[in-house]
Amino acid sequence: MPGAEALNAAARRVPRGAIYVLGALPAVFLLQGLFAGSLGPDPAKVVERELGLTGLQFLMAALAITPLRRIAGINFIRHRRALGLLAFFYIVLHLAAWVVLDFNLLWGEMLRDILKRPYITVGMLGFAAMLPLAVTANDAAIRRMGAAAWQRLHRLAYLAALAGALHFLLLVKTLTPSAVLHAGAILMLLALRVGWAIRRGRIRTLRGA
Amino acid sequence: MNGQGARLRYSDVTPERLWFDRRRLIAAATGAAAAGLLGLPARALEYRKSGYSTGDEPNSLSDITSYNNFYEFGTDKGDPKRYAHRLTTDPWSVEIDGLVARPGSYPLDDILKGMPLEERIYRFRCVEAWSMVIPWIGFPLASLLERAGVEPGARYVAFETLVRPEEMPGQRQPILDWPYREGLRLDEAMHPLTILATGLYGQEMPNQNGAPLRLVVPWKYGFKSIKSIVRMSLVEKQPPTTWEMENPREYGFYSNVNPQVDHPRWSQATERRIGASLFSARQPTLMFNGYAEEVAGLYAGMDLKKQF
Numbered sequence: 190m191p192g193a194e195a196l197n198a199a200a201r202r203v204p205r206g207a208i209y210v211l212g213a214l215p216a217v218f219l220l221q222g223l224f225a226g227s228l229g230p231d232p233a234k235v236v237e238r239e240l241g242l243t244g245l246q247f248l249m250a251a252l253a254i255t256p257l258r259r260i261a262g263i264n265f266i267r268h269r270r271a272l273g274l275l276a277f278f279y280i281v282l283h284l285a286a287w288v289v290l291d292f293n294l295l296w297g298e299m300l301r302d303i304l305k306r307p308y309i310t311v312g313m314l315g316f317a318a319m320l321p322l323a324v325t326a327n328d329a330a331i332r333r334m335g336a337a338a339w340q341r342l343h344r345l346a347y348l349a350a351l352a353g354a355l356h357f358l359l360l361v362k363t364l365t366p367s368a369v370l371h372a373g374a375i376l377m378l379l380a381l382r383v384g385w386a387i388r389r390g391r392i393r394t395l396r397g398a
Numbered sequence: 399m400n401g402q403g404a405r406l407r408y409s410d411v412t413p414e415r416l417w418f419d420r421r422r423l424i425a426a427a428t429g430a431a432a433a434g435l436l437g438l439p440a441r442a443l444e445y446r447k448s449g450y451s452t453g454d455e456p457n458s459l460s461d462i463t464s465y466n467n468f469y470e471f472g473t474d475k476g477d478p479k480r481y482a483h484r485l486t487t488d489p490w491s492v493e494i495d496g497l498v499a500r501p502g503s504y505p506l507d508d509i510l511k512g513m514p515l516e517e518r519i520y521r522f523r524c525v526e527a528w529s530m531v532i533p534w535i536g537f538p539l540a541s542l543l544e545r546a547g548v549e550p551g552a553r554y555v556a557f558e559t560l561v562r563p564e565e566m567p568g569q570r571q572p573i574l575d576w577p578y579r580e581g582l583r584l585d586e587a588m589h590p591l592t593i594l595a596t597g598l599y600g601q602e603m604p605n606q607n608g609a610p611l612r613l614v615v616p617w618k619y620g621f622k623s624i625k626s627i628v629r630m631s632l633v634e635k636q637p638p639t640t641w642e643m644e645n646p647r648e649y650g651f652y653s654n655v656n657p658q659v660d661h662p663r664w665s666q667a668t669e670r671r672i673g674a675s676l677f678s679a680r681q682p683t684l685m686f687n688g689y690a691e692e693v694a695g696l697y698a699g700m701d702l703k704k705q706f
Contacts, residue, residue: 229475230457230460230461230464230672231528231672233670234528292680293680295680298667302664305660306663306665360663362526363574
């Protein structure tokens with residue numbers, strides 16, 4: 190793709206730390222809005238929702254790195270870890286907002302909901318899938334585990350994204366454009382992987398089986 | 399006290415003269431705020447207080463007018479405030495038909511003529527597990543139904559909201575099966591707590607809250623309190639209602655506030671009071687939204703888990 194080379198060169202010049210700083214800005218704005226009282230009548234819900242949505246979008250961005258490289262030749266792989274860790278950071282904050290702002294530490298209520306409410310169960314599952322990824326998001330872990338095992342483990346990102354999409358779809362009262370678009374984009378990102386795996390013969394098609 | 403039990407109210411401890419002064423001050427201030435907010439001269443309404451009001455502190459006018467579920471204007475809670483100013487509410491008429499002695503299309507002015515208005519400060523509980531306290535201005539639905547003359551055989555009242563996609567952008571999309579429809583059993587409709595509201599905070603109803611005429615049934619989830627009503631039909635059979643049509647597993651015809659019957663996707667045991675402190679807004683939900691004393695009798699012998 191024309192322009193890809195220039196983009197790649199530019200991406201190489203962006204220090205890794207810059208992504209973390211820029212990525213933290215939405216959280217800073219939310220916190221500022223919370224203290225300034227500018228988030229409307231239900232600030233708790235706004236904070237909770239925006240943190241969740243931002244986390245999901247960072248996860249989608251991390252999952253877009255490989256397709257961008259393979260399809261368009263744009264290589265942002267240098268920044269994928271930052272995107273993944275930012276996704277985790279926002280999902281942790283999303284969970285904290287649920288615990289503190291939404292449920293005011295009513296642990297019994299929350300536990301019942303985790304077990305009984307499919308969208309919360311699925312959301313928790315997505316969070317759980319991200320934990321080992323965050324813990325191993327460093328060079329030491331890759332060396333210790335070996336690249337192949339590390340890559341296998343990090344396929345949990347697909348599960349996390351799928352859980353995130355489902356969590357979103359299950360919680361809306363009517364299918365909102367936002368929920369449908371996010372879920373659609375995630376399905377596309379995952380479908381690409383399935384397509385590549387089939388082509389490599391890693392997944393046997395029905396005829397092959 | 400209208401047989402309301404012995405819950406204390408501000409009016410019990412504050413001299414009436416001061417109380418009225420305070421109320422006038424608040425009404426004047428909020429009225430001015432509302433007018434500024436909407437860019438319209440909000441008209442003050444004449445009303446008297448009601449023994450049916452709760453002593454809970456009402457939410458601010460700003461909370462009440464900027465956090466609305468009114469899908470005719472979009473699914474975001476800020477959409478109604480953003481777009482409802484386009485709605486023409488004058489002229490307005492309401493079709494009253496079905497099993498009534500005097501059916502017809504009634505101009506709003508005729509409906510309001512000789513109808514004394516009351517302030518009813520009610521708790522308002524949304525099915526999404528948030529709540530507010532709202533100082534409605536309105537009159538009992540029963541007064542209007544009596545005027546229209548309910549005929550024997552009528553057992554339910556069906557309501558419909560205006561359909562006008564040119565002014566209601568949400569209706570240009572198939573978010574719900576328009577028109578929005580609601581219904582009550584006749585005894586629920588005739589209950590003294592059930593009102594048709596024409597205003598709040600002493601002023602004419604802001605468009606985003608369902609101007610010019612909306613239902614308020616304080617012991618049911620908010621979606622039962624249908625907005626911008628253009629039709630009421632007295633009917634024999636239980637009418638279809640919008641959210642029940644949309645998802646009958648999740649929304650029932652009765653939809654009484656009931657902490658023991660969960661929505662399939664979320665618990666109804668607690669609610670968050672909008673406007674309360676961020677760290678303590680969640681509170682237990684009361685049976686029939688705290689109106690059990692007045693309305694539990696309507697449902698004697700019914701299994702509320704099945705007829706939810």
